[in-house]
Amino acid sequence: MRKKIVAGNWKMNKDFSGAESLINEITEYLKNKPSNCEVYIAPPSLFTAMAVDLAKDSSVKVFTQDISAHESGAFTGEISADMVKSVGAEGAIIGHSERRQYHGETDENCSRKVKMALDKGLTPIYCNGETLEQRKAGQHLEVVKKQTEEALFNLSADEIKKVVIAYEPVWAIGTGETATPEQAQEIHSHIRNLIAEKYGSEVADEISILYGGSVKPDNAKEIFSQPDIDGGLIGGAALKSEDFSKIIEAF
Numbered sequence: 001m002r003k004k005i006v007a008g009n010w011k012m013n014k015d016f017s018g019a020e021s022l023i024n025e026i027t028e029y030l031k032n033k034p035s036n037c038e039v040y041i042a043p044p045s046l047f048t049a050m051a052v053d054l055a056k057d058s059s060v061k062v063f064t065q066d067i068s069a070h071e072s073g074a075f076t077g078e079i080s081a082d083m084v085k086s087v088g089a090e091g092a093i094i095g096h097s098e099r100r101q102y103h104g105e106t107d108e109n110c111s112r113k114v115k116m117a118l119d120k121g122l123t124p125i126y127c128n129g130e131t132l133e134q135r136k137a138g139q140h141l142e143v144v145k146k147q148t149e150e151a152l153f154n155l156s157a158d159e160i161k162k163v164v165i166a167y168e169p170v171w172a173i174g175t176g177e178t179a180t181p182e183q184a185q186e187i188h189s190h191i192r193n194l195i196a197e198k199y200g201s202e203v204a205d206e207i208s209i210l211y212g213g214s215v216k217p218d219n220a221k222e223i224f225s226q227p228d229i230d231g232g233l234i235g236g237a238a239l240k241s242e243d244f245s246k247i248i249e250a251f
């Protein structure tokens with residue numbers, strides 16, 4: 001049975017005390033109202049250790065927003081999978097479209113990062129999704145196929161089962177424009193079919209595929225009710241505990 005997940009990607013938001021307050025609010029909420037899904041948060045990496053510490057008595061799992069493809073060494077500004085693991089975090093988001101757009105992340109690089117995460121015992125949340133131009137040109141299925149195959153299909157069946165995939169159409173991120181539940185479901189089922197063709201349906205059925213792109217308290221339930229949508233990767237609405245908790249309650 002695959003996991004239901006609500007994950008918050010804080011992106012480059014919050015200072016130390018803002019991060020502290022938000023984590024405390026989320027853990028307090030979950031103490032009073034246990035969730036029907038897994039709850040992950042990905043604060044800026046500077047706050048990872050603090051987040052792990054504050055969340056230690058709760059069900060919240062802490063992720064980073066990226067890791068290096070390299071093990072260690074002269075890579076200024078990077079954080080390694082070992083570092084992430086050593087502070088007690090659960091995993092890392094990999095290949096978010098903002099990292100593809102602004103930091104030159106490629107499928108090939110993502111593939112190395114996903115493998116690195118798995119080798120170090122971290123859970124990768126691998127993001128894919130098409131741009132508006134690609135959707136308008138009818139290329140969305142092909143784009144997501146390539147992103148999925150190139151970053152993940154070098155993995156063994158046992159490895160890919162440990163990956164969480166997040167489909168995030170770039171045109172829906174932070175724009176207030178959400179993919180319709182049907183549009184999202186089409187891609188989620190496409191991704192699951194691709195995995196089933198390569199690894200078999202038993203493996204494909206075990207992989208959680210999240211939707212990301214303007215998920216809000218008022219649309220989460222409908223999106224999450226689609227058969228191949230196993231939760232959400234939430235940006236803006238993860239920055240307010242009231243909104244984030246309402247999204248958690250959508251399960």
Ligand SMILES: O=C[C@H](O)COP(=O)(O)O
Nearest residue numbers: 009173174213214235236
């Ligand atoms: O990682 C999260 C996604 O980029 C979605 O962001 P958003 O909920 O602000 O649209």
